[in-house]
Amino acid sequence: MLQSDLLSYTRLRWLLTIAGLFLYVVDIGTDVRLAVKYFQEEHFVWTALTLGFVLAGLLVTQIFSYAWYRDDVSEVLKNSEGEQTVLGMSKGALVVLHLFGVGIFTRYYHLLRTGFKVVCKTTNSLTEEERKDEHHKLFCLATDLSMLKLFEAFLESVPQLLLQLYIVLDHSQCSVMQYLSMAFSFFNIAWALVDYRRCLRRSLPQIREMPSGLPTAIYLLYKLCTITSHILSYTLLLILSPYSAIGLTVLWLLGTMWTHLLQTNFCSSGSLELLYRAVIGVILTFTFFNVKGQDTKLAMIIYYLFFASVNITAPSLLALLRPELQMSTFLLTVSGFIFGGSVLGLVCLVLYYLLLHPREKRGEADEVDGPGSESTRRIRNFLQP
Structure with missing residues (x-):
């Protein structure tokens, strides 16, 4: 595929945004x-947890979405005329939109509207540089959105999948709605991972050579297999004892503390940076990302050694402490998925980072926004695949 094709915001990309x-x-x-179903059945704890994860994802994405809009208003490079509006809306209007939880829909609307104008444009009046600039800005908008979707996936979809698996496996509460919830949570996680990787690939010059096709498939397999096996292991620990949730909280705290020690520099304010580090702690509870764009080979090895130990310990403990389950179809099936997913995920991890992961070119200024662009700084300082 030609480099110019890679950097074009195509009709397919526009349709995938709708998807x-x-x-x-x-x-x-x-x-x-x-x-609502849980509430009607008087399962109030499950109701609270299910809604809590939804609200957590919504709240955090609204906070970061508004903060990024605010940063874009203040950015001289993007707003050289000193306009106090974004997308034609004042700061007050943006606050109201985000308070009502539709900030992310505002971003979708703006991206789809702007993208439609670009992909349906038939005139050749633009120069090559102007065309590149236009498409690059679209990918920056898409990358902002994909970062928010990644937050939402790990704050809402991943915990939701864990919760519903626990309810189905431990309480034998099976319904079509539960399976639909788990299925769409899984698809949303997969989409968030792939979409972020592809948008990042097109929005930063140092990783524009990140190949698609097979590398994307291997990367997705690595992430989905390791995350799914991790979720299943956590589910078994919760079945063993609901107090295992305390252990998950400890893991979150460790991930947050490690992110804090790395001194991330993603946000424009200190308080928002603390929230960002707490969110990264949640993500690290389920999968590994390069938090600060540094060499993380040792950290990744330690993380996945711990990951493997959890995946071995969880089914072993359940079999040891719940002897009646040792030969049950349930435990054998889940254990098979855990071990199979772990092995396949780690094999894909090794394949991806040894053979398919691009070597980044550091120190290059962004060819459109320049070295001081807030949007480029934001994207560059976010999690790296």
Whole structure:
């Protein structure tokens, strides 16, 4: 594929944005409907947890979405005329939109509207540089959105999948709505991972050579297999004892503390940076990301050694402490998925980072926004695949 094709915001990309919006809405919709079902059945704790994860994802994405809009208003490079509006809206209007939880839909609307104008443009009046600038700005908008979707996936979809698996496996509470909720949570996680990787690949010059196709498939397999096996292991620990949730909280604290020690520099304010580090702690509870764009080979090895030990310990403990389950189809099946997913995920990890992961070119200024661009700084300082 030609480099110019890689950097073009195509009709397919525009249609995929609609698909991502559909998954986002349906994922939240099925979770809310499931919470209503639990409430009607008087399972109030499950109702609270199901809604809590939905609200956590919504709240955090709204906070960061508004903060990024605010940063874009203040950015001289983007707003050289000193306009106090974004997308034609004042700061007050943006606050109201985000308070009502539709900030991410505002971003979708702006991206789809702007993208439609670009992909349907038939005139050749633009120079090559102007065309590149236009498409690059679209990918920056898409990358901002994909970062928010990644937050939402790990704050809402991943915990939701863990919760519903626990309810189904431990309490034998099976319904079509539960399976729909889990299915769309899984699809939303997969979409968030791939979409972020592909948007990042097109929005930063130092990783524009990140190949698609097979590398994307291997990367997705690595992430989905390791995350799924991790979720299943956590589920078994919760079945063993609900107090295992304390252990998950400790893991979150460790991830947050490690992120704090790395002194991340993602946000424009200290308080928002603390929230960002707490969110990264949640993500690290389920999967590994390069938090600060540094060489993380040792950290990754330690992380996945611990990951493997958890995946071995969880089914072993359940079999040891719950002897009646030792030869049950349930435990054998789940253990098979855990071990199979772990092995396949780690094999894909090794394949990806040894053979398919691009070597980044550090120190290059962004060819459109320049070295001081807030949007480019934001993207560059976010999690790296």
